[in-house]
Amino acid sequence: MNETERKQGEWEPKIIAFLCNWCSYAGADLAGVSRYQYPPSLRIVRVPCSGRVSANMILDALRSGADGVLVSGCHPGDCHYISGNYYARRRFAILKRFLEFVGIESDRVNFSWISASEGEQFAQVATEVTERVKRLGPARHLVKEF
Amino acid sequence: MFFATLEGLRRFNIPHKFEFVSIISLYAKWLREGRLKVDPAWNKDGLKFTVQDPCKLVRQGLGDVVAEDLRYVIKKVAGEENFIDVWPRMSNNYCCGGGGGSLQAGFVENRRKYGKLKFDQLSATGADVVITPCHNCHTQVIDICDFYGGKWKTTHLWNWLEKALVIDDSGVQAGKD
């Protein structure tokens, strides 16, 4: 089990996860069905496809104060909408490098492929991303103070 | 003899027009029909009974039916509350360790080693009397009781049936008709 015990009073990051409905969201459900435990840091936003997620959405999450972002879709070739994740892959590849270029820490913005049958992998990725974000500490860049 | 005939007919599919019945089942039948009357009142001291299911009679022979009858008769004779069953029991009971000619053939040490399991099982019941409806079991159970220092008495069934028998006024008893 991928369980990360949370210590009392320890800072828990907030991570916005955009999950495609057909694979990664189902994978997250399967993680639950299989009772794989992972840290309570994710706030999942269900989107039809990883191809639905734009740079704007990711920046909006950061601007709103998310300590991290995860975008996850179907594996290449498995897209329910044929090619959405291929386009997404190009957009995200460019965006991720670009955000790193302006000084956003590499581990803040994460992308993964998780299929509907990969409940365990989902829990692993959720744990991994949380740990990476925890190492970075709370997000400061691009966080708008309202 | 009983088992050898039974199994021989069964294994070689030999046609026959008779059935095999143990006297125990007949006791039970007569008790149920009221033709035989028993009263456990004799057992004032509350002697506790348990049982040995002989392999040839039960497990390999006539099955659980006869084992059930055996218990039925004992309970009638000694009182329901004075019967303590063994684990495992009936078809699933352990071999006494005295069969297969081992009582007659030497190898005493081995025989008693096998019999230790039976001894432990019977001891665990805490019974005062062990009923063994088989001469072979009877001899073996007596032997292991002596050897391992058991406290029970090993007997056949009829000894106790006699004690409990009620002879009513009509004088009619099973077997006399």
Added chain:
Amino acid sequence: MSTMNEKITEELRQKARQLLESGRVAAFLGYASGSVPMVMRPFVARTPEDADRLEWNSFCVLNLANYLPALLKSFEPPRRPNEPPPQGPLPKVGVVATGCWSRNMVVQIQENQVERERLVIIGISSRGMVDRKKVQALIAHRDVTAVKEGDNTLVVAGPGFEEEINRWDVVRDNCKSCVHPDPVIFDDMIGELKGERDLPDRFSQVEEIEALSAQERWKWFTSEIQSCIRCYACRNACPLCYCPTCFVDDSRPQWVGKSIDSVDTAIFHILRAYHCAGRCTDCGSCESACPMGIRMRILTKKLQKDVLQLYGIEAGMSVQEPLPLTTYKKDDPQDFILTESLKGEKK
């Protein structure tokens, strides 16, 4: 002996006049002198006489492609939104184009902003345009009243001074790192095609920043944009920025605050640049237009570098080739995908 630019200007006027006289084009888009030195303004010649006001020199920095859609539209008969487009050929427009501008026109054609058949492109292979801010820096920001341009020199004059400057020293960064000075599409040429330039260090400006730590990069980025006044001159000078409502102006949803709050400014610059990903030709208009001297071109140059490195595509090199973000290959690089990199670690 006239200079190269004088010769080009002459030829340009002549070709524009011919086009206008023959009626082949309804207007010709080029440059005319502005009211101050070192600033050329886009100029539309509508009559053969206007053609004589066209000029060509090292200060033609604003990308003419930016003005084409509106200019073309001005020659279309007015119509309601759902009416069919007018039948028959529409008036054409002539335009002068160097490498980067022509590549922008390619992108515009791909994005349905202009129609190739309505353009008559006079190509000029670029020698690089001058960065006015570099000149001013060299002369300690004194006022300039006149600039005389030779083939390889600039003579800058002002009250009480006249200095000669090596032209290449003050050429814009984007032009110095340009490898495609030749126009990609044209109908006529002035001068010869020069061919590709071999510049192994064309992305050195980007690489220097890439070499920094995340913290240092953030420091660089924020200090670079801290003087931004959100005037949007960079956006307006850009031929790629043609949305009727720019995301910065949108209020539902509000992608980014409208203030000069540092986060809003940062997001503005990130998204403005990102919207140019795979489309930007590094024409430098944005930087040239910026009143605050912000080097936002480095952002788009980074995107250009990555798109080239990841997908082998440079914007505007071919009308046929799709833009990088509207296509994909099944084996596009994906080492940035966490599940893929974790897989790698396990091996």
Added chain:
Amino acid sequence: MTTPRGSVLVVGGGIAGVQAALDLADSGFYVHLVERSSAIGGSMSQLDKTFPTNDCSACILSPKLVECGRHLNINLLTLSEILSLSGEPGSFKVKIRQNPRYVDVEKCIACGSCAEKCPKKVPDEFDLGLDTRKAIYLRYPQAVPLKYAIDPEHCIYLKKPGRCGFCEKVCPAGAINFKDTPKEYELEVGSVILALGFRPYSPESLDFTGYKRLKNVVTSMEFERVLSPSGPCMGHMERPSDHQEPKRIAWLQCIGSRDINRACHGYCSSICCMQAIKQAVISREHSASGDVDATIFYMDMRTYGKGFEAYYERAKAEGIRFKRARVHTVCPATGDNLRVRYADEEGKIREDEFDLVVLSVGLETDPQVMRLLHDMGIEVDADSFAETTCFRPVETSKKGIYVCGALAEPKDIPQSVVEASAAALEAERLLHVSRWTETKKKEFPPERDVHAEPPRIGVFVCSCGINIASVVDVQAVTDYAWTLPGVVFAQNNLFTCSQDTINQMAETIKKERLNRVVVASCTPRTHEALFQETLREAGINKYLFEMANIRDQDSWVHQHDPEAATQKAKDLVRMAVAKVRGDEPLPYNSVPVTKSALVIGAGIAGMTAALSLADQGFPVTLIERKDRLGGHGRKFFRTWQGQQVQPYLDELVQMVEANDKINVRVKTTIEEVSGSVGQFKTKLSDGTELEHGVAIVAVGAESYKPREGKWNYLYGKNPNVHTLLELDQRFIEDDQGLSGLNQAVFIHCVGSRVPERPYCSRVCCTHAIDQALHLKDLNPDMDIFMIYRDIRTYGKREHLYQKARAKGIIFIRYDLENLPRVSEDSGGLKLEVRDPIVGADITLHPDLLVLASAVRPRDDVGELSKLFKCAMTSEGFLLEAHMKLRPVDFATDGVYLAGLCHYPKPVEETISQAKAAASRAGLVLSRDAVPAESITAQVNLQKCTGCSVCTQVCAYHAVNMDPNTGKAVVDTGLCKGCGACVAGCRSDAITLKNIGNEQLMAAVEAAMEDF
């Protein structure tokens, strides 16, 4: 035959009956569903979780039951029994008696006041007597219909009128009717489907188990109830004697199965191995400390289904112990503990102590059902299951009457569902001319126009029994929901998906004039449709709805952090509320259906599917990549029941070729697929473009040939080494040389259950044993050895295994650490293997070595799956939409699968699956139009620049440039609502209805608000 009736009688309301009823009702037939008890759901509703996905049984079943209960074309007859049946196919007359419920279903609101007041406690049969219920009762919390019933056997009032009657007094709805009487109906139906299920074997007569004598010995079905959150222990795992959590649990397999001595059940019950592993896995999850010591005593571990072997391996890795032993006795030990005595593999007697013993009881036919079958004239086999044959797997001995589920043989849920659809198909095929003649049409009330209304949001927070409530503080979440802007109503429910809550939700929507609804419960993937329909019934557009997933993605994954889970649940509710605020009513789109099918692959599955559809009048194009029809079936000698495959196949080919509705194209493959359900366009390799409404993928699989490597065993090197199919070929050719052989050896699991192919090939044990028996028939003196790992002759196939043993075929077990070694020895074959019972190596010199090699997926299946956008398993088989309840559907609508491309399976299962696929395809083909996506892209012309990024990234050609405006325009019939265009658009000019940028941003921002 005169025009047949357009209605069907389905007997039995378990999962099989429910599936058959839904298939029929959705494809144009009126269904009478008869159920003996007071609620449908059958045995599946009593299960806790289901293998191999660990899905909560009630959770996945519940939506189907509710759908069934609400279906306009299903007449649910609970508490009912068949009195008589007469007539002929197409026109049966059925007499049915419906016993009185004594509760008016129209009035009962299932509030439970009656049961609370009822003084009479009786053993609860749903909990198998582990708990009590009242004389007025609900069969289980999610029962459909959700109506109380009075048990006349125990009701004080009914026994002595005037004595009690409390329920009548407290019922707020006046629903109690003590004067209720039995009703008799005479129905006329065209066909009958029997889905009467099984009953669990009662081990009372198996003395050695100690069942009923030892408190802590329970059956597997009882243990399901112990584990179930709605069971007697509320999901807290307790043992009966002292209600303490057992730390050491033993499972005893084959109780009442594979037992000819005591139980008289020679067959294997097929499901118990997986059930035991599942229970072992789940018991650890249920345990507070998580350190349950779980031991499974088994004879052969039969994990032969899809995903089963991986489940088994995972259980082993997690430390669940597997002991190959038939337990001698369960004895009492101190403190109500149990001593389990068994002989280990070395033959040593061992005793282990446990806190709880679970008896994995087998399946058998209920004697009451036997009587019904007898009265109907349906033949049963020696095992008391309905008699079927391999080639006609769902047909009973009586024409027009079909069978599905465990009534024909013990089987798991997916196989029952497959057969249910297959049985429905047979009824459809019989009655197709009368389709839609007896059905009714659903009318929803007109929808309220909510455009001008400010948001009035209702939030329903589900406890899901204890699934959510044991971790998340649902009351706090509900209270919190009240504080959110726009929320005018919030409520916590025990089971939001139960019918009474749903009805009440509809009432609340009307009463509170809600115009947006949020349900915080499980996953929208299973329950969204159910709640959306409730909105429609309440007169508002179904798209004014959002779900917050506080179970699968919260309570279940943060079981040990209730505080954080509650906070997360609040956040998820706040996000859903933020999003629902922007939801707008959407139109209900539909797509016209091209009424023809494409079937890919002309093996047994493909041909069966094609015929099944063509016989109903639907045109079918059947394509085959090879130059002749028959597929993999061409290689088989006979079924396990002994029917010859080749003559059957020849007949099938003839029927296909003679059917004028079937267009056969050999040497043809697929190049391109576009479109979607109802309107596929497929380009074939011969250049033709085909339009079809549905597609069935039946492309088969291959036999693994171990040409080299670890599993080679001299295959391809020595002429006397064959695969199973190569031996079949010799049987087909009637090779006389076989009878002269002296010794034959079979090696099992060649290339199956190994690291590179970690699944069980399912068919080979039975196939190999059947071949061995055939060899014995050819030469009774032949010595035959089976070198095996586990013998997996599931179901009635077990009889073959017993027969093989009786004929003297010798079985020697091996494992991966001790592989048999094959070499050549002076011209002959030499095989050495370690016999674990003898404890020594033995050497054999076979004349014939047969390798039971794996069934492997075709390499090119991946390409095909991508064309149809279907998923694949990691093993390379095609992946169905849901392992349990949608076994022949793909996630892609309108595409179905059958046969070996799904998983290795024998002929009878292939035929069932092909028929099931045809039945599912019929749901589309029987309609003129199918519902299309409502969540489609929408262009804002004010913002659109006409740059055409959207048209380029659209995979469905749904976005195009309008030549007039020069701007994008969306074809809503083609749009699937993926949003690729939206993310591509720089100008925010194209949006997805109800998944717009503004809404997603609202959700994202809401997620952060309270942090």
